[in-house]
Amino acid sequence: MTLELNDVSLEIDRELILDRVSFKLAAGQSLVVLGNSGAGKSKLLEVIAGLIKNQQGQIRLGGQGIDMLPPQERGIGFVFQDYALFPHMNARENILFGLNARNASEEEKSKWLKAVTAELRIDHLLERFPTELSGGQQQRVALARSMVLRPEVLLLDEPLSALDAASRERLALLIKKIQKKYRVTMLYVTHDHNEARFMGDQVLVLDAGKVVQKGSPAEIFSRPNSRFVAHFTAxxxxxxxxxxxxxxxxxxxxxxxxxxxxxxxxxxxxxxxxxxxxxxxxxxxxxxxxxxxxxxxxxxxxxxxxxxxxxxxxxxxxxxxxxxxxxxxxxxxxxxxxxxxxxxxxxxxxxxxxxxxxxxxxxxxxxxxxxxx
Amino acid sequence: MNFPSFPALVTVVVLLAGLFFGSPFVALLQSFTVADGFSALLNRQVLVVVLTSLITALVATGFAAVVGTVLGYYFTFHKNSSSRWLKTFFSLPLVLPPSAAGYMLLLAFGRYGLIGAPLYQAFSVQIMFTMAALVLAQFFIVTPLMMQAASSAFQQVPASLVKASHSLGASEYRTFVKVLLPLSKPVLVAGVITAFARAVGEFGATMMVAGRLKTIPIMIYVKAMGGDAGVADGLSLLLVLLSFTVLLLVNMLGERR
CATH class of the missing domain: 2.40.50.100 (RNA polymerase II/Efflux pump adaptor protein, barrel-sandwich hybrid domain)
Structure with a gap:
């Protein structure tokens, strides 16, 4: 589904966090939001997911305004930087959490659990608790937890930042493969220019809550429009x-x-x-x-x-x-x-x-x- | 700045504090005789008082556990411009002299009180000087304790878990039941145990609304003033043991967490 933001602004404690952010992302495409820490990247995802109320501007999904919808009715998956796995549940319970919240049938739960965990190669880890999993495995479980809900849009908040270099590469490839296979519209937040170049069909550079440049990775990296973007894209x-x-x-x-x-x-x-x-x-x-x-x-x-x-x-x-x-x-x-x-x-x-x-x-x-x- | 005798100073302060805080317990043990203490405790009147204390404290703690947890949840997740004032208001009984709290309860729930008068006129119900009044006084005092325990328990749950739950489609209620409560359980249980111990030991507010009823602390006061050291000793020792057990349990829960 097409995701469209028009002049979305956010102010917290009188500080402008997002300043008239606008973009349009076609269905099945991926957009990388690149920026320093404190640029407003994570808050942007939270506003889109409905975890923070949109104060100004419009968010449209498939042409429909979703500003008034609670997070659970938006059809948006969210993968957090710290994985946010429920520590008192094993991997299976974590993955099925969303389907249980939607009162899905046992048949549906079983079907999607099997399909997604096989795809992410975590089907042998289902009885383990988060503390018994490596960082990469935890992130796969977190990804599976979102993917079993077949979201229209998948938001990923620096999903690789806590991983070692080898796991980062493997998971980046896997995320890309999953995104293409399920044709899910993806918004991927990072401060790493290498990830931005690899993960996005489009890249948007955010600085102090403002979009400073957006375009294809080739455009952003070869034709930065400011010294800030040039510097930030290495x-x-x-x-x-x-x-x-x-x-x-x-x-x-x-x-x-x-x-x-x-x-x-x-x-x-x-x-x-x-x-x-x-x-x-x-x-x-x-x-x-x-x-x-x-x-x-x-x-x-x-x-x-x-x-x-x-x-x-x-x-x-x-x-x-x-x-x-x-x-x-x-x-x-x-x-x-x-x-x-x-x-x-x-x-x-x-x-x-x-x-x-x-x-x-x-x-x-x-x-x-x-x-x- | 160099202060070479600092460790010695710390040791002296610790020893003096130990002497000061230990002396009442030593004095109680010195005064308590096993034969007198047990015969005084096994007296029917004293047993009724112990039971009254335990039952009212249990009921008050039960209500406080529910209301305090909800208040703690509200002040953690529904912050707005008035939250700070409201939270301070609900915390007042923590610092208010209990006798003042009891007096205010009398004014509100007494037969001629703000709420007590219409209740009496409509249903001929009198709250003051009944078991219900004891529960009310204990509830008034311990609910803020429970609220603070719940608040700190919920704050310890990483915000991303709550966000993850919502983003996965769980309602606020489901998130509360499936994520917040299980993850806060040790702190909440510690809060309930502490609240129970505080309710059993409540004296000032309970005294104001008890009438002729007696709880353990009131009985200790009455007997100590009346010179009946046997009952006062026995009941004091009972409260000391209860408090010690409670603290031990709370610490154990803290370590498990």
Whole structure:
């Protein structure tokens, strides 16, 4: 079912928690709400679920207003950050809690319990109490408890935040699979940009209760509309720059600390900008191939630098490069094995290559402060 | 700041406090003789008093358990602008001198009282100076205790469990019965036990409304003033044992939790 919010606002103790939040989520789609703690993410879910009264604006489900409905009549499932399993009930009783509240028949209870627990691979854990389950198992039980009710909309409040990395990956895949299989409309809250990129068909960035940007993950991550969104979506390289030449509405030449880059994403009025370069959009190149700045004919930018430090996390290499001109530092992330295989030596010359499409420029105010990575 | 003799000071304070709080108990044990004490307790008049005390305290505690739990629930989950004032009002009997509470009950439920007068005129029912008056006085004093116990019990239940219950389709009543009550049981039971002990030991308010009826504390007062140390000793020891058992039970429940 389509979930639609129009100008939903919430004030608690004279503090504005949600400020005219609006979005439309198509049936069976998933929306990730990304934001810092205190941004109002959890409160947004609670207002949608009816656990907090909607004070202003409208919430519509399948075109029908649901503001006046109590939580139990909304058809919305809720998975909590701390799992919220009832400690005095075993997994089976927890999962059947909602069906019992709805006076479901034994046949219906048995059918859905079997189907969902098999899907979530917890059918062998049904007699265990929450304290006897691992974090991942508890979260699966919590998910099963919501899914047996076949909700129209599923709300998940940072469901993976209390789990270890391995369990997080497994459960993320499982949630996605379940969401697609049951075609449930899903709202997923997180402060983790990696989760946001993976879990959502759409991403909405919330800051201090306000929607600051919404769009596809590709749009949000490659074309942040503010420095806040850029920073929050892990665009590690945000450098002050100036548009020195506008070719047309398609291309511009930007300069930072003496380095020149061609960009295809820039404010049309030109002037002072922030250049946003995602670490994974930068490639390291070695060797003596011609090192040049950008020009009208060269769509791929190349800038010279020296590797000054590196970190090899799981799945790739993060390298900090100091640019030859201006001494500015840029962070590069490569998942490519070729970088790993190459002998990494601090101080080596290392040039950076980035396509013009991946040089994203944001308007800059004179008093904006620059922090080098 | 360094205070090298602090541990010594703590030890001295603990010893002095032990001396002070222990002396009445030692004095009671010194005064109590087994033969006199038991013969005084097995007296029919004394047994009636003990039974009166236990029965009225049980009934008052029963009512207080229900009403106090509901009040505790209300003040935990239905907070509004007037809650603070209302909760303070319902807690008044905790700090009000019991004799004042008893006097006010007389004014309200006496034959010429605010509620007592119409009751008497309509049904010829008189509450004061009956067992019902004892129950009323004890109920008035112990309900706030129960309310506070229930309130703290419900506050200890994580808010997300209540939210989860509602989001799963449970009504407020079902959430109360299936989630809140089971999870609050140890604290609620401790509250009931404490309320019962307080009801049995209630003196000031009960004294004002008892008339010729007597409860254990009233009997202790009467006998002590009349110089009948045997009954006063025996009943005091009974209350000491009851209080000790109650505290032990409450502590055990606390540890289980």
């Amino acid at each position: 665009t590690r390289n945000i450098v002050p720059a100036q548009i020195v030449k506008l070719y047309d509405t398609e291309k511009a030449l930007v300069e930072f600390f003496g380095n020149r880059l061609m960009s295809t994403s820039f404010p049309l009025h030109g002037g002072e900008v922030w250049v946003c370069l995602r670490p994974e959009h930068l490639d390291l190149v070695y060797g003596d191939t011609a090192r040049k700045g950008a020009n009208e004919l060269m769509p791929v930018n190349r800038i010279s630098g020296y590797r000054i430090s590196q970190f090899i996390p799981q799945g790739g290499v993060t390298v900090l490069v100091e640019l030859e001109k201006g001494g500015s530092r840029l962070m590069v992330f490569s998942s490519s094995r070729k970088v790993e295989l190459k002998e990494l030596v601090i101080g080596d010359q290392a040039d950076l290559v980035v396509t013009a499409a991946n040089v994203h420029c944001l308007p800059r105010q004179a008093d904006d402060i620059y922090c080098q990575p």
